[in-house]
Amino acid sequence: MKYIFVTGGVVSSLGKGLAAASLGTLLERRGLKVILQKFDPYLNIDPGTMSPFQHGEVYVLDDGAETDLDLGHYERFTSTNLSKLNNLTSGQVYMSVLTKERQGKYLGNTVQVIPHVTNEIKQRITDVAEKMGGDIIITEIGGTVGDIEGLPFLEAIRQFGHEYGRENVLYIHATLVPYIRAAGELKTKPTQQSVSKLREIGISPDIIFCRTEQPLDLEVREKISLFCNVPIEAVIEGRDVKHTVYEVPLKLHEERLDDLVCERLHIVAPQPDLTSWRKFVQRVINPTHHVRIGVVGKYIELQDAYKSIYEALTHAGAANDCKIEVVRVDAEAIEKTGSEIYLAGLQGILIPGGFGDRGTEGKINAARYAREHQIPYFGICLGMQIAVIEFARNVCALAGANSTEFEKSTPHPVISLLEEQKRVTSKGGTMRLGTWSTELLPNTKVRGLYGKDTITERHRHRYEFNSDYKENVESKGMLISGTSPDGNLAELVELKDHPYFVACQFHPEFLSKPNKPHPLFDGFIKAALHHQTAALDADPS
Ligand code: GLN
Numbered sequence: 001m002k003y004i005f006v007t008g009g010v011v012s013s014l015g016k017g018l019a020a021a022s023l024g025t026l027l028e029r030r031g032l033k034v035i036l037q038k039f040d041p042y043l044n045i046d047p048g049t050m051s052p053f054q055h056g057e058v059y060v061l062d063d064g065a066e067t068d069l070d071l072g073h074y075e076r077f078t079s080t081n082l083s084k085l086n087n088l089t090s091g092q093v094y095m096s097v098l099t100k101e102r103q104g105k106y107l108g109n110t111v112q113v114i115p116h117v118t119n120e121i122k123q124r125i126t127d128v129a130e131k132m133g134g135d136i137i138i139t140e141i142g143g144t145v146g147d148i149e150g151l152p153f154l155e156a157i158r159q160f161g162h163e164y165g166r167e168n169v170l171y172i173h174a175t176l177v178p179y180i181r182a183a184g185e186l187k188t189k190p191t192q193q194s195v196s197k198l199r200e201i202g203i204s205p206d207i208i209f210c211r212t213e214q215p216l217d218l219e220v221r222e223k224i225s226l227f228c229n230v231p232i233e234a235v236i237e238g239r240d241v242k243h244t245v246y247e248v249p250l251k252l253h254e255e256r257l258d259d260l261v262c263e264r265l266h267i268v269a270p271q272p273d274l275t276s277w278r279k280f281v282q283r284v285i286n287p288t289h290h291v292r293i294g295v296v297g298k299y300i301e302l303q304d305a306y307k308s309i310y311e312a313l314t315h316a317g318a319a320n321d322c323k324i325e326v327v328r329v330d331a332e333a334i335e336k337t338g339s340e341i342y343l344a345g346l347q348g349i350l351i352p353g354g355f356g357d358r359g360t361e362g363k364i365n366a367a368r369y370a371r372e373h374q375i376p377y378f379g380i381c382l383g384m385q386i387a388v389i390e391f392a393r394n395v396c397a398l399a400g401a402n403s404t405e406f407e408k409s410t411p412h413p414v415i416s417l418l419e420e421q422k423r424v425t426s427k428g429g430t431m432r433l434g435t436w437s438t439e440l441l442p443n444t445k446v447r448g449l450y451g452k453d454t455i456t457e458r459h460r461h462r463y464e465f466n467s468d469y470k471e472n473v474e475s476k477g478m479l480i481s482g483t484s485p486d487g488n489l490a491e492l493v494e495l496k497d498h499p500y501f502v503a504c505q506f507h508p509e510f511l512s513k514p515n516k517p518h519p520l521f522d523g524f525i526k527a528a529l530h531h532q533t534a535a536l537d538a539d540p541s
Helices: 016-028 070-077 090-102 113-132 148-164 189-201 218-228 245-254 257-264 275-285 307-319 331-337 360-372 382-394 445-450 467-475 519-538
Strands: 002-008 034-040 087-089 136-141 169-176 207-212 235-239 289-297 322-330 348-351 377-380 413-417 432-440 454-461 463-465 478-483 490-495 501-504
Touching (some): 016 257, 189 218, 245 257, 289 360, 307 519, 348 382, 377 519, 382 413, 432 445, 445 478, 463 467, 467 478, 467 490
Parallel strands (some): 289 322
Antiparallel strands (some): 413 463
16 A cells, blocks of 8 residues: 655645545556545534535535545545545544543553554554555645644654655645746745745655646746755646646646656556546537526535535536536525526526525525426425425415424424434534435436436435425425335425426435536436527527
């Protein structure tokens, strides 16, 4: 097993996760088994309790782990299926150390950051290696070199290199090489300083990955090479990509990053087969068609809050030779003005997951607009609950129907808590999480899209469709088209008299891959294209 550690310097948001994932793509396509993992220095046990405003999307794994969104990149860019072992936070490390301390496992010793905390961190690397097997493990360290809270992680990976030998361990440091417009120059000083900060800790990076807006010319590369003590071929340009993040592996291959890594780690592996990846990128960059999809949410101004949804739309777009223009619509704005000015003329409306009642009336309004105007609708998690509430109120005439999440005393709790969830008081890992099976009803839209009777999908929610209302909504045309195997929980709903009105209680966006679009996203984009053609036929002007 070989080990690669990816650290970051100068600023956050350098795209370290994407770089790590892209290296994973290249090595995997050279025939190697690659594992990716992320270490996050914050004290939360996991990001499940953090607001999307602070942390972006919470990415959910099969085993129900609520993780950093970088794990989404790892799963999309490689074929690995990750588990809770692949995301470690300081919170988890300290919890484990302190639990052992209370159990007397340290036999009277003073418990310290070195060695107890660092051992715990190193243990996680070997645990993952043992459990998952493979050729290479890439570990990304969150945060920026120089952060106080990141120190135990950096010390642990320093020790790891010392123990496992330099032919088995490689350090990649990602930095920013800013372009100073007034001087017309790229500046290497921040990189030099962040590398020297890393050296103070005892880590000499083998490869410098330089994020930059402009090409790194020879002179800049030479300077970085000299000051950072790496050969010139180990200065890798990470220029902003023009069209899509899926170009990054191709760019890094042009920079010969994967050759360098193999050489350094004494790995003999053929050149990567990037044929299908290139084709996918071409389809993203040069599509024939173009649709506009409205995403109506609460965290709409944040780039990262619905990351996996945007990626899943891109995958489905590529599969249908279609550019997806995402129109971000703030649900609260709809509450003030109504849907028409935001949603008219769109080819599809998607309502993603969410928590709390802010903006829900706007979302309900948007779902109604999609239903009444026969615009393709795709509801995900909260987006399904919204669809049910809207249908109950406006079609079943259940005035005041709502979810008990938003209104405890609603006369018609069409969405409510199961008994077992009512007893839960603590937050963090207490929702219905991870993979659950769903049985699909024959002769439904979703059964056609999936092409099979039983599916498994990832979940992250507390509230459920209240089955007391099943007969009522079904008699009016909203079908429960997928349920849990015991038939008790509604997993999917669809409208009979609508070209595409599909909503699911789970999160399909976590299972979409570049060359394998998710069936529900694929169906949604096909319906959007249809909607466009139908509209053009009706009004060719
Ligand atoms: N807030 C809703 C629930 O807890 C929906 C959750 C979600 O969209 N992820 O059930």
